[in-house]
Amino acid sequence: MTTASVIGGGPAGLIAAEVLARAGVAVTVHERMPSVGRKFLLAGHGGLNITHSEGRDLMLARYGESADRIAPLLAAFGPDDLRQWCADLGEPTFAGSSGRVFPRAFRATPLLRAWLARLHELGVRIEKRQRWTGWTESRAGLLFADADGAVREVTSDVVVFALGGASWPRLGADGGWAGPFADAGVAVAPLRAANVGxxxxxxxxxxxxxxxxxxxxxxxxxxxxxxxxxxxxxxxxxxxxxxxxxxxxxxxxxxxxxxxxxxxxxxxxxxxxxxxxxxxxxxxxxxxxxxxxxxxxxxxxxxxxxxxxxxxxxxxxxxxxxxxxxxxxxxxxxxxxxMPIERAISTAGGIAWAEVGESLMLNRLPGTFVAGEMLDWEAPTGGYLLQASFSTGVVAAQGALAWLGREGY
Structure with a gap:
């Protein structure tokens, strides 16, 4: 059976896992923390602003210098698609007076609970307390350390990395992936504090x-x-x-x-x-x-x-x-x-756009895709961060399916 490893259990990783599983791929999500979606839950603590209802051109302008690269990703999975996805999970959305979009329950918890139930039904396996430490010498396998420090090797037919940036490291995303990627010859712009005081x-x-x-x-x-x-x-x-x-x-x-x-x-x-x-x-x-x-x-x-x-x-x-x-x-x-990066809502910097193609596959590592804040883009708060995370996750999974010769979401 065709297998996929998704590394990182945030929105980008979980939506990638869903897209892959819907196409019949056996998916394992590897998460460093004891539970998935921790930053997603934090984002929804005072109201989960999941996307924005403003027009396409205005929205793209929020992504600054990365707007041209974000544009096809939003075309593949945009605000309307994300709102329909929420509705399908039993959480229809509404737009506030500012244009910000929220799920009916306002908070993230009901949406994440329904999402995890769906992933379970699709057969997605979630392995927790698994920290990715790098590749095997040939880069054919992935190395993970458990809570006790024991290291094991995992191989799969396709890999999607969604390890986040480096903000709020206590929630799991600490930017530790940057070193191994740089060692593999992948250009990584330094991670900087964004959406920060x-x-x-x-x-x-x-x-x-x-x-x-x-x-x-x-x-x-x-x-x-x-x-x-x-x-x-x-x-x-x-x-x-x-x-x-x-x-x-x-x-x-x-x-x-x-x-x-x-x-x-x-x-x-x-x-x-x-x-x-x-x-x-x-x-x-x-x-x-x-x-x-x-x-x-x-x-x-x-x-x-x-x-x-x-x-x-x-x-x-x-x-x-x-x-x-x-x-x-x-x-x-x-x-x-x-303020320091630990106090930031998100990060700028990450894997250079030149390192990935339109499908978000790494040019240097065929069969390896990247999604979410690992890529070098930034946006203000207001639903733009989560929207791009979801969009990149969907596109990376679609790219993985195309690379595998399968049709998907």
Whole structure:
């Protein structure tokens, strides 16, 4: 009987296993942790945002430099396909006002439970506490170490790797695969923190008062990159900023840090209003108004936003309306670094696209396919990460079936 080894029990690996098993392949999933889908469950802790309902062109733009490579993967298994897959598991989806898509139960647990039941019915075998350590000398076999350190060799007709990136390593994906792949001659871009907070040297007074307070509906832009603004709520942390617009600007922040060792973010506290409009509102200052009252009365700025303005100028804010408007539209925030990869939601970097064909088979290792965050792509949160993980898993499995001469999903 034709056999397949799927290494990694996250969304990309499990969907690959399902596609292969539906075509009659005997599939074994090898998972390092005591259970599968741990990061999937974490992603759904506050609501499983599994994909997005925006149009194709807008969605592809979220994948940045990898958009051209992601496009055919979404064409093979896109948002509508993923939503139908959820419905078939008894979890129809709905789109929120932001376009984010969630399963009916909102959380990941019911969906994963139904999915594992389906995989069991399809005959998929899941072996847990099995850490992949590399290949045999001829690379014809896979080596796995169990919890006691005993190593065994596994051979199969086709292999799909879906070992994830290096974020949240306590959940299983620690990026340890990068070394063996590099040793095999596969080009691997260094794994970097993505969808992660940034470090800012707040004053103690600001951090003490506003830690955990959101800057609501702001625009974030890396200095010098006008036109690439991310919108949303940014959360003040004791050591910096987190949240959707920070994550969406992550690639530009890393590039600036790499180039200069520092990065200046510009925070637009009123992105829906022009500088001229702000100036007109600010011109009607009452003689007895303090700076805070002036900003609160004229623009409705919240205390955290006013305090951010003071942080930026060292306390002495502009008194002239046009100068204040200019500052409000681009409050400078000095970023010293990103938070460590262990704190990241996902990772950038991974196996270079040049190393795989359209079917996601490794050029150097025929019969070996790669899916999920092991590939060198990144995307912001909002359903884009999970969608691409599912899409790459499906395409890798379809490629494996084609390589085996079988028809599939």
């Amino acid at each position: 940034v470090r800012v040297g707040w004053t103690t007074l600001f951090a003490d008062r506003f830690e955990g307070t959101p800057l609501k509906n702001v625009g974030l832009t890396v200095a010098g990159q006008a036109g690439r603004t991310a919108r949303g709520d940014a959360m003040v942390t004791r050591t910096g900023l987190e949240g959707g617009p920070v994550y969406a600007t992550g690639a530009a922040i890393r590039a600036a840090l790499d180039a200069d060792g520092s990065c200046r973010l510009e925070v637009d506290l009123r992105p829906d209003l022009s500088s001229q409009h702000l100036t007109e509102r600010l011109q009607h200052r009452r003689p007895k108004d303090s700076g805070s009252n002036w900003l609160r009365r004229s623009l409705g700025l919240e205390p955290v936003a006013i305090a951010l303005l003071r942080e930026a100028v060292g306390g002495a804010m502009p008194a002239e309306a046009a100068a204040m408007a200019a500052l409000i539209k681009a409050v400078p925030v000095a970023v010293g670094a990103t």
